[in-house]
Amino acid sequence: MGEKMDLKDWLFWNVDTQIDFVYPRGKLYVQGAEELRPQWKELTMLAKEKVIRVINTADYHYANSAELDASPDFINTFPEHCMAHSRGADYIRETEPEDPVVFDWDKEYLITPELFEEGKHRNFVIRKDAFDVFSGNPLTDTILKQLKPTTVVVYGVTTNVCVDAAVKGLSKKVKNVYVIKDAIKELPNIPLPFENWEKKGVEMITLKELKKMLSKN
Template structure:
């Protein structure tokens, strides 16, 4: 139905992270928006399925704090049903899309119905999408991609969690380097990725890695 064995993985490209007026702005995030737009268009024109992860917090979320250390805790951001939790225009999922909420438990039939759509949104309540939405693993097993191309924010938090989680599940992971951005004061994960044989590419190189 979609491009065989290939999946794009858009991490948290939400207003609160991407915009200078957002609640948890990632410095320089706007610099990757032109590339994000190209990736979204490329996925559509090549009929590639996209998993879009999104922070979707309530006031009692464990990672939120009024006295954050900006490493393991952060100020309120991407609160459920607010504009800050919405995707920036460059990565808005094409409709119809499937939406998987972290506080719901779905059956296998539900998830099979979800993966009919080219775009899937996974709402999560933790840095790690596999911990922040317990349905993620079942979704991934049903899609069963061989290669996943990851992009979004932030390099050293949620992108890192996604990359490591995917790689540890035996999937070939490619990170699009000109479509990620990091938070300051947190170590970069590149040496860890190298040990997991994660490949780092630019968007201009993507076509040669699809087959």
Template structure:
């Protein structure tokens, strides 16, 4: 139904991270928005399925703190049902989309129904989407991609968790370097990605890897 064996993985391109007025702005994130728009358009024109992850926090979230260290804890951001938790226009999933909540456990039939749509939103309550939404594993297993192309924010937190998690599940992972942005004061993950065999490409190189 969709482009065979290929999956795009859009990490947390939400207003609180992407906008200078957001609650946890990644400095310079607006610079990648034109490329994000191109990726979204490419996915649509090539009928490529997209998993869109999203922080969706409540006050009890363990990563939130009023005295954050900005490494393992952060100020309240992407709070449930706030505008800061919405996607920027460049990546806003096209309807119809499926929404996989982190505080529910779904049956295999539910998951099969979810993956009928080209866009799937996986909401999460942890940096790592596999930890922050226990349904992620089932979604990934049923889609069964051979190649996953990752982009979004932030490079050294949630993008890193997604990249590592996907690579550890023996999937060929490609990171679109001109479509990611990091937070300050946290080490960059590139050495680990290299050890895991992750391929880093630019958007201009993406087309030749889609076959």
């Protein structure tokens, strides 16, 4: 990359860093996820310091969600988690978005360019009812088109489910997709997507490497 980057074209993509996934008491705790809280805090602060906009995705389910099952297989179905209006659906404090614009998956919104003007809003929350944010909220594509990023930095949980879906969707729409490899965590018994990401041109970097890139600005 060149000596100077236009960070207006950058976007951070925080995937599902919610209490039910991260805290050991959470309803769908991801083993070891709490160990990434310092990295996630650093990414949150880095976005604020560099005035980089952040898409924060969130599972947000109701009892009839297709993803939920009383006898889950932990691959396509899971026990109740991140239920609408529950504490478990909230973000952990390290990634809690400041003054976000929230887009629920089951509501309609008037999407205008003014909403995404530079300097107006920095945090956006996209709630979803599916692993894939692009199918789990019909507004995701429109929001991404309004933001028009050339570079997206992805982190969060889980590597082999919702992070994977986000990365695959973004790789079709954005020039540069980076995944922070020391800021993601996987679920067991589901294949890891790293080889597939590489084929799509996605680059995995460390938080330290990202900070070095951004230090030029």
